[in-house]
Amino acid sequence: MLFFIITIFEITLPLLPMKDLKMIAEVLIKEETDFFELKETIENYKSIVYKLSELDLTTIKDDNDLFFDTGKALGTKWAALCLNDLLRTKKFVQGTYKAIRKKLKEKQAVKVLYAGTGPFATLILPILHLFSSDQLKVVLMEVNQETCQYLKKVINTLELNDYVQEYIVADASKFKFNENQRSDIVVSETMQRALEKEQQVAIMMNIFSQMKDDTFMIPQSIKLYAALISSFDPTLKSEKTYEILDTVFDLNPELINTYHKEFNESNEYNFPPKVVTITHDKADFKNFAILTEVQIFDDIVLKYNKSSLTVPLILNDISGLTENKNITTYYHASSTPSLKVTFEK
Template sequence: MCQTKAQFVETVNKLLHCQKGAISKSEIKAMVTYLGEVTQVFTDTDMNDSPKTQTACGVAISPVQAAKCFEETIRTQMFAQGVANAIADKLKVEIKPVRILYAGTGPYATLLLPLLAASTEQLNVEITLLDIHQENITAVEALIAHFGLESYQIELVHGDATQWRPNREQQFDIIISETMTALLKREPQVFIFKHLVQYLRSDGVLIPEQVSLKTWLTPQSKQSKGDLLIGEFFCLDRERAQALNRGDDTCFCAELIIPDGDWAEHVVKLTTDIQVYRDLSLHEGDCSLNIAFAFSPYDAVLTANQAIVFKYVQPDSPDFSVIFPKPEWKQTNFKLPQPSDTGALGLVQIKRSFQRAYLIKRGERAATSEQEWQAELYLYDALSLNSREVIGKMYELERFTDFEKWLSEQVTPLDNVTINAINYQCLAKITDAGT
């Protein structure tokens, strides 16, 4: 636990200089605990007691939720190092103070104040800290006083970063904002950069420098080869932010062509790659910002040489609309088994799901309801199975008996009581679908 200011500073220095992933979760947690004691904003607080704020461009998460972001070890490390390196690079070439705007500070101003607290000399910087929650502004004020940073020229602003304008003509060398989730959903990162980029100097730096959203074809079977990149469907960087600020929103729409081939055993996966600063980056598996999203094979039937259409829509909660090509369904008179039909294992839904996969990979129409898909996921979870692996095996095998044989090898033997309980819950989830 970081019980003293000296211990906290020591951990900050390690955070800023160690290799990716070399700082432990316990060390990060100790830093969070220390900052919580200073600000009285604790990460173990019930998030219902710390309200978010809805803006016209997305959700500004609550102070507690913002504080919890610090606990993501690699995320905090890469962003903190990126900011530190960007400042150091600017200080090497700038005679005048380096002007920094940090939008969406949260209660800890995670990416800046710990760096200032750990610095052995006063950095030649002028800082504007901007946040929409007064609770965060108050917490940051407490940290500035606690670490004795009053000698710095720091302006604290309570405001919406998508609307804020400086009181005087002002250009910044570095603009920082980490107000996003994976795939740039829900939070206003895009619209903050769209607005604030007008206040960035011609040689200024946005942090993160780039957020790249990509589309992949992913095999459902572990025996198949790795992911195949279709392409990038959106990128947020300085150039796109400037275009958006000028009113050019063409980057909000994209089309990617599904490659030639048979993709019946693949699903579409969307990923988020973040270049924080230069070679400091975050990729799939590093943190919650890099969580990949895979479409159900029932929602995304892949037609070679046809386009997937992406459009970034901005209701109160920004998100991408993804439209897959309409498949040219073959006509079939085959009737799917009922959800209650069972095979040798005595489990419901499995026979129906297998037959649906069999039809789909032959280009025949076999739609499913959302309730049925959730029931299917419940079934896999109850059997402690990976849904992607199970569906991949459905597409791989031609006969239901072979599939059930494989399935029986993946699960521990089930007694009748357990089977009946699983079947009951599964069918109950389908009831509302009217199947």
């Protein structure tokens, strides 16, 4: 009798968080956004994954980031904290779900490669159960061994192993994929605003160039805009106090297909420069800035100042401008990747 009771308990235990994950998925994938509901949902999501992974942020070192010749990979603590970015989490989950559904209209089974999972595979975990394990398989890729151990705990406890084709612990910016690892959808959110410091560009240049011709890339496009800003108050999310001058970099499939060969053959790479002009009649703006816009999938977009990923990078003061000024920009891929900006003297 005792064995029977224990068996029932062990079978039932994963069902409670799975029920919660279904409710979380419903909120994250729906079209409209109720921010009060979203905040409560993310708090619930956090409580579940922290408990399942047994991750205690107070015991994790602050400085366990990893550094490569293609940029920085976040340590376990900082990767876990990405979940706090409400709209980023919602839109990436929503976009990934939409991409999977679109692929399933073309074929019976879909494979997703998720590079940079962090300790929870945050962007795909809540939607796995919305598909059968025959419909969906995932390749989970994480460079940080410690982080991957927490991820495996979450997957094992939720009994989601049937969805996982394999775990890969490796640098996604350099890894060579075999035929069985080539996927229908590639997901990676390994970026900061203005594509600074982290490996997003190098990861997508490496992975996407090895995938099938019809593979979906998430995000589909990351645009960096040269812009002018008159003021910036993070609390005024709807106030438009900026003007976009031009797109100066766009990480998308076309760019990858054009430059991946020479990019992957070099430890450092400069993409073609773009020159923009600030005319002297724009002196009422205060600063030149770089804005980031992330098209996650189709119409699902993270726009200006809606996320930590799209907070403006404010650069030169232009308030005293008396004549037209040319600015040269180019994206520099290296161990400290960033958009380089040079003002004409």
